[in-house]
Amino acid sequence: xxxxxxxxxxxxxxxxTVSKVLNGQYVSAENKRKxxxxxxxxxxxxxxxxxxxxxxxTYTIAVIVPDILNPFFACLVYHIEKELYKLGYKMFxxxxxxxxxKEAYYLRLVSQNKVDGIMGITFNENDAYFTxxxxxxIFDRHFRGPVxxxxxxxxxxxELAAERLLAGGSRKLLYIRTGSSLSSETLKRGxxxxxxxxxxxxxxxxxxxxxxxxxxxEQGILEALKSRMEGGVPSFDGIYTSTDGxxxxxxxxxxxxxxxxxxxxxxxxxDGLRRMNRGDYLVSSIxxxxxxxxxxxxxxxLRQIRKEETEDIxxxxxxxxxxxxxxxx
Amino acid sequence: xxxxxxxxxxxxxxxxTVSKVLNGQYVSAENKRKxxxxxxxxxxxxxxxxxxxxxxxTYTIAVIVPDILNPFFACLVYHIEKELYKLGYKMFxxxxxxxxxKEAYYLRLVSQNKVDGIMGITFNENDAYFTxxxxxxIFDRHFRGPVxxxxxxxxxxxELAAERLLAGGSRKLLYIRTGSSLSSETLKRGxxxxxxxxxxxxxxxxxxxxxxxxxxxEQGILEALKSRMEGGVPSFDGIYTSTDGxxxxxxxxxxxxxxxxxxxxxxxxxDGLRRMNRGDYLVSSIxxxxxxxxxxxxxxxLRQIRKEETEDIxxxxxxxxxxxxxxxx
Numbered sequence: 001x002x003x004x005x006x007x008x009x010x011x012x013x014x015x016x017t018v019s020k021v022l023n024g025q026y027v028s029a030e031n032k033r034k035x036x037x038x039x040x041x042x043x044x045x046x047x048x049x050x051x052x053x054x055x056x057x058t059y060t061i062a063v064i065v066p067d068i069l070n071p072f073f074a075c076l077v078y079h080i081e082k083e084l085y086k087l088g089y090k091m092f093x094x095x096x097x098x099x100x101x102k103e104a105y106y107l108r109l110v111s112q113n114k115v116d117g118i119m120g121i122t123f124n125e126n127d128a129y130f131t132x133x134x135x136x137x138i139f140d141r142h143f144r145g146p147v148x149x150x151x152x153x154x155x156x157x158x159e160l161a162a163e164r165l166l167a168g169g170s171r172k173l174l175y176i177r178t179g180s181s182l183s184s185e186t187l188k189r190g191x192x193x194x195x196x197x198x199x200x201x202x203x204x205x206x207x208x209x210x211x212x213x214x215x216x217x218e219q220g221i222l223e224a225l226k227s228r229m230e231g232g233v234p235s236f237d238g239i240y241t242s243t244d245g246x247x248x249x250x251x252x253x254x255x256x257x258x259x260x261x262x263x264x265x266x267x268x269x270x271d272g273l274r275r276m277n278r279g280d281y282l283v284s285s286i287x288x289x290x291x292x293x294x295x296x297x298x299x300x301x302l303r304q305i306r307k308e309e310t311e312d313i314x315x316x317x318x319x320x321x322x323x324x325x326x327x328x329x
Numbered sequence: 330x331x332x333x334x335x336x337x338x339x340x341x342x343x344x345x346t347v348s349k350v351l352n353g354q355y356v357s358a359e360n361k362r363k364x365x366x367x368x369x370x371x372x373x374x375x376x377x378x379x380x381x382x383x384x385x386x387t388y389t390i391a392v393i394v395p396d397i398l399n400p401f402f403a404c405l406v407y408h409i410e411k412e413l414y415k416l417g418y419k420m421f422x423x424x425x426x427x428x429x430x431k432e433a434y435y436l437r438l439v440s441q442n443k444v445d446g447i448m449g450i451t452f453n454e455n456d457a458y459f460t461x462x463x464x465x466x467i468f469d470r471h472f473r474g475p476v477x478x479x480x481x482x483x484x485x486x487x488e489l490a491a492e493r494l495l496a497g498g499s500r501k502l503l504y505i506r507t508g509s510s511l512s513s514e515t516l517k518r519g520x521x522x523x524x525x526x527x528x529x530x531x532x533x534x535x536x537x538x539x540x541x542x543x544x545x546x547e548q549g550i551l552e553a554l555k556s557r558m559e560g561g562v563p564s565f566d567g568i569y570t571s572t573d574g575x576x577x578x579x580x581x582x583x584x585x586x587x588x589x590x591x592x593x594x595x596x597x598x599x600d601g602l603r604r605m606n607r608g609d610y611l612v613s614s615i616x617x618x619x620x621x622x623x624x625x626x627x628x629x630x631l632r633q634i635r636k637e638e639t640e641d642i643x644x645x646x647x648x649x650x651x652x653x654x655x656x657x658x
Contacts, residue, residue, distance in 0.1 A: 040430065043437060060421075067407055069606040074403045078396055081424050085431065090438075092389075093422040095410050101369065102414065108372060109419075245605045276574045277398040 002042035064120030079294030135304035157286035158192025170238025177242035244269035281323030331371035393449030408623030464633035487521025499567025506571035573598035610652030
């Protein structure tokens with residue numbers, strides 16, 4: 001098995017340089033690249049337990065998401081794992097499934113030095129775990145303490161959706177959301193939407209179906225839509241939903257009601273999900289820059305681990321994507 | 330922090346019983362349940378490095394899949410993580426992205442005692458890593474040595490698809506596959522399909538688009554379909570594809586060619602994927618029992634870790650699911 005000396009020799013640098021790279025300390029970009037290539041090529045691995053006892057770094061990050069059945073979370077984890085691997089980190093995957101207990105189990109791993117940091121999406125009231133000196137990055141939500149928040153520009157996303165619906169000829173707009181109200185950042189989707197409608201003096205309604213409607217919300221959506229129809233004619237002609245999953249459910253129910261999308265009603269979702277995560281967009285949507293968010297999150301976490309300064313919150317730009325459920329303008 | 334004595338006291342069992350449970354040794358089901366509940370309730374955690382040095386068990390499993398953007402792999406990982414967590418194991422997620430080097434990196438973790446075992450889906454020629462005494466479970470593929478293979482009944486899946494296409498009135502059947510030919514088990518999908526067609530004296534054709542067509546295969550599929558049409562009429566009226574993802578691509582191209590599904594051509598995919606992984610089936614399909622496969626895989630791996638006997642291969646049953654791309658029979 002390769003030793004640190006083999007790596008230094010292969011890379012043509014000093015052993016101390018290799019050591020610095022492995023411990024995340026500063027070396028020139030060129031030397032860093034050489035060392036990383038040699039580490040990869042020789043399959044060099046430090047002795048884990050020995051290293052664990054000595055440096056207390058595990059080169060392991062725990063990533064928490066509700067579950068990876070949700071394609072948005074799967075995309076986020078996909079990019080995080082790729083990014084972490086590039087930097088020599090392994091990744092524990094924890095699917096919290098909204099169980100505070102399971103989240104707490106993984107959060108404790110940090111304080112027990114079993115992982116160097118934690119990142120992900122949490123909807124539980126685990127604020128208590130984030131008050132100490134734990135390197136942590138949370139997407140779309142603020143915590144007290146030194147936790148970084150990475151988000152995309154949800155407010156602008158809501159504005160964009162309203163702009164696009166209006167540009168496509170819709171005049172009676174409807175916003176529908178489901179899910180936890182804990183995620184402070186994502187609530188801005190509706191706020192941006194309402195703000196733009198007001199600015200444009202457009203008629204709009206805000207509908208919050210709450211937590212319960214998060215999975216299989218068919219009945220709730222159907223009733224909400226039906227109650228907004230008279231004589232087969234809906235009181236709305238443009239819908240923005242808080243997620244693409246919800247947009248798909250809404251379109252399914254509109255189809256039941258024989259309302260055609262986008263002819264009768266335009267629909268815009270949020271997230272920018274693609275068919276099989278690689279193909280066409282599922283619906284017209286506000287796309288989040290998932291890869292950039294993953295990269296920013298990993299970078300922010302590693303800065304915390306190295307005790308460097310970090311921003312409290314990083315907001316990345318969103319874009320409108322055409323997915324066949326809006327009229328071409 | 331809770332000690333092993335606290336757990337024993339909380340569970341009302343002897344310390345030795347707790348120790349046995351934590352080390353995967355046999356205790357009664359009742360005591361196992363009690364201990365596991367107390368471990369969970371008290372948030373008990375063994376000292377990691379100390380335990381690592383002493384017992385050489387890490388209670389960590391590495392799970393390898395090409396990537397979790399593919400919804401089938403995401404579903405498999407989803408169920409594996411849930412199952413491992415129930416049994417007190419943490420999970421490293423490795424997305425190999427078909428890179429042998431990245432797979433090899435994770436495979437080495439086992440021999441270095443950084444994980445207790447490895448499971449997943451591999452398409453690389455890493456046979457060399459599987460010849461030793463490494464607890465390993467691979468889905469859909471055989472290896473030399475003590476590696477368990479978990480699969481679903483691919484041959485029967487192919488038969489079922491042919492039966493359903495014939496029952497729905499199709500008479501000129503076409504099988505289309507893409508992807509690596511390394512996965513010995515999944516090749517049986519086509520074999521079962523051909524076998525059933527022969528048994529029923531049905532006309533059929535086998536089309537292998539190979540590895541290159543695995544992602545974004547639009548052009549290849551369109552040309553393959555076009556070359557099988559004369560005067561706007563296709564030479565086929567029933568298609569079975571090796572995956573649901575491929576079925577979606579095929580349907581998209583049929584749509585371009587103004588061939589209606591299922592009126593003109595029935596289509597059956599394979600995997601049983603659902604919209605957003607929770608809703609309706611994306612296409613009519615041969616559904617794999619993903620949750621059962623995950624559970625069987627975890628069980629098989631833990632038996633290997635405990636040095637118990639295991640089956641070389643476990644084959645689980647598949648079912649036909651209706652997804653709107655076949656005619657109701």
